[in-house]
Amino acid sequence: MEATTTSQPKTISPPISPTFRISGGRRFSNDTSVAYILPSDQDEVKRLKLNHDLWKELMNGLFKSDMHEQLTKGIRVLDVGCGPGWWTLDMAALYPNSQFIGIDMADVFVAQDLPSNVTFEQMNAGTGLEFDDASFDFVFQRFLVMGLSVEQYSSSVTEMKRILKPGGAIEILELINDYSNASPAFARIGSWIHQAMSARGLDSFIADKVSSVLETAGFKNITDVNYDVPIGPWGDESGEMFLSIQKLALPAVKVMVTELTDTTVEEYDKTEEQAYKEALSHQVSTRFRLIYATK
Template identity: 80%
Template sequence: METTTTTEFRNEVLKTTANTTFRISGGRRLANDANVAYILPSDQDEVKRLKLNHDLWKELMNGLYKSDMHEQLEKGIRVLDVGCGPGWWTLDMAALYPNSQFVGIDMADVFVTKDLPSNVTFKRMNAGTGLDFDDGSFDFVFQRFLVMGLSVDQYSSSVAEIKRVLKPKGAIEILELINDYSNASPAFARITSWIQQAMDSRGLDSFIADKVSSILETAGFQTIKDVNYDVPIGPWGGEPGEMFLAIQKLALPAVKVMVTELTSATPQEYDQTVQQALIEEAHSHQVSTRFRLIYATK
């Protein structure tokens, strides 16, 4: 995939995407809108990271989802992917289930549209301010990794909106990161502290994944199932550990702008700490990250 240059993105600073304005900082394109809590970049480097992340989770989950929707998907239903990013999950699902229709939404236009299947539609939409769909529009709604994209209030309102656009007995599935390294080495612990400080300053909750089941229950969802994952970082974790280390090598530089703008960490201090974590400690400590997969029915 060709990498879009910083200059090309700089020319788009004043361009709005789904009423979202972007800015360039540290060579990365970031949302610059009071209605957008998302604090990671939205650019082609991030597209690469999200592809690796998607491939990792296909392996960890032994598939693309856990909800009991296979038969319905084969017959043909409508599916919404909230915060789809480039749309890797949407595209894989569309290829697997050609009789179903898939809609992917994201506040930034980084969609992969080459050879777009006829059963896929991408829309620019900020899930943090509501879903522009009619009641009961979808049979299955999928959402993942919006811990750095939705404030605490937006997370709850997003779940309520998902319930609204779901048909009766429709399914919801949420996969979420917990921003806290387990068995953290010194450098990883420092990085976690910085990220949590930055997120707190923007009204984001590093541990929202631990609360999703309660949010779904409060919203009135039924048959809630909650699965915990502990994903290793580094060679000690075998192939998944190597894959997740490769993802961290893209994710932690992506977080740099957020950390250095919203905490006291300097760019040099952050770079040195990340190098220590990824080059040294990922090979000498058994560090991991927790995730939770929660799925339920309306």
């Protein structure tokens, strides 16, 4: 199931349109129906690639649902909030008989050497999925905790169920915004991010509720897997990799933290620098949950 993507394909360099604004040198959605607090720009595209590579290692593959045989034969797969499309592209290369559609509210999709079994489309998952009932076999959604408000998260699950065929599979991987065994600087940053997320109606702990959201929506055979990912050298290679990702994630979230809370840029910068030092002496980690089920 493992795929290797060594080269970095070019992505679309998005023009500045009224739907995006620049703040703190980063590009953000300007759409009032989008709650997302992270930037949509080329720096973020790079961070998401590293994150994708880390998760391929941690999961020893790209998904856990029992879909390998169907994917090999040829099915329709949707990646909700796909970002540049790193997961979609690896999946499409592994399963050339299947059709992959990636949707995202931001136009940051990989544009170079797009395989014929991949389509990307700009769409706001928070306001509904523009697809027919029962038109997909497998739907996947990863790291939308900072993008979908509590209500949007539930309605996205309901929409994913609607567009799935009976017996189809859903798989959701989500981060919990609450550093475990947090050192002082990580604890402060975690709480600032939590405040910024709350200001946008986002729930730091939505991952802990996804199983029950799926149950309420009527999904069956729900499996919920917990991951605790170390930050820093105490977690060996993946810990080092996750620390490198933090070094891109903390600057990415800074703009909205300083816009949506009382935290000043100076305070944030000092704490961020301190957090990287503490990652070398503390055993800080982040929890994630992978939830998969069938319709």
